[in-house]
Amino acid sequence: MAEREDHVDRVVRQWGAERPDLDVSPMEVIGRLKRLSRLVDAELKETFARHDLDFASFDVLATLRRSGPPYRLTPTGLMRSAMVTSGAISQRLDRLEARGLVTRTPSGSDGRSRDVALTEEGYALMDRALPDHLATERRVLAGLDEARTAAFIDALRVVLGTLGDDVE
């Protein structure tokens, strides 16, 4: 097991001294989860910046790319995948459209809806950025052996299930 004290160890120790009546053990998980998420964001951000991207833009382009031909989704579909509000998606698409990475056209079948499609430029950009992004993710996780990785995924899946992240 790890030898050094990390930030959350100290937090838990401090609470133990100040509020010994409370069981703060849930922080061992949630505190680290939030802290790690922030640190990972910072790592990924650098990779995205090398491709003139940020997380929001990458997320939209990647969602379109992996949806397969014809690389076309609605703003609502993108909204659900990204876990942001409809307003956020509208603004993301404004930025991507201005850069020529996606197009927005009226939907044929539903007058309320729009088709958001990846342009060739957007497709090419994802081809360049994705391997770099994956390399960064691999580097972040390099300390995990196979068993720990499996256990990590299992635990994440359980809690995601608790919070209702199942598809369908």
Next chain:
Amino acid sequence: MAEREDHVDRVVRQWGAERPDLDVSPMEVIGRLKRLSRLVDAELKETFARHDLDFASFDVLATLRRSGPPYRLTPTGLMRSAMVTSGAISQRLDRLEARGLVTRTPSGSDGRSRDVALTEEGYALMDRALPDHLATERRVLAGLDEARTAAFIDALRVVLGTLGDDVE
């Protein structure tokens, strides 16, 4: 193991079809990590709102509270704990000071610095909010048995170590 497909399962399946040449397995961890972090944030947010708090305010007040008597830290100390910029801390403290939950006084020993102290009101608010917050965290993690919890913490600790989250 879990039976149902979650969001990340689908993402990985899509990439497998579109880019079978790439190994997207790191997404199994990082995708779930980011997604869970967002969902947990939404849960915690509701609890904070019941006490007229948000995550940023709770974070500052909790850091002061667990530091022990005299519940006094510098903006720099709060900045490091919160992983935000100095500007963000200045603004957080503006808001908390306006609500009478903390005070800012010049530091005695260092003319550049300030002492940020919890007021009685701030202290009392934390006493009310903390048990409620812990209950929410426990509810979120209720699906994890003891072994999975330990494995989860272990994996988080390893990756945090990779990213340099040790204290000292």
Next chain:
DNA sequence: CCAATGTATCTCAGTGCTAAGGAATCTGAA
């Protein structure tokens, strides 16, 4: 003691998000 460098805090413009609400369109029950 001085000058140079480092540190602590704050200010402010810019950014991307949420929450609320509006307009257009679709759906289904009467």
Next chain:
DNA sequence: TTCAGATTCCTTAGCACTGAGATACATTGG
């Protein structure tokens, strides 16, 4: 058919953060 309610997308105000830079003070080396 009709129309009330649901859905889709967008707009906008407000918010909290970042990044850059200013100011004031501390520290260090000569």
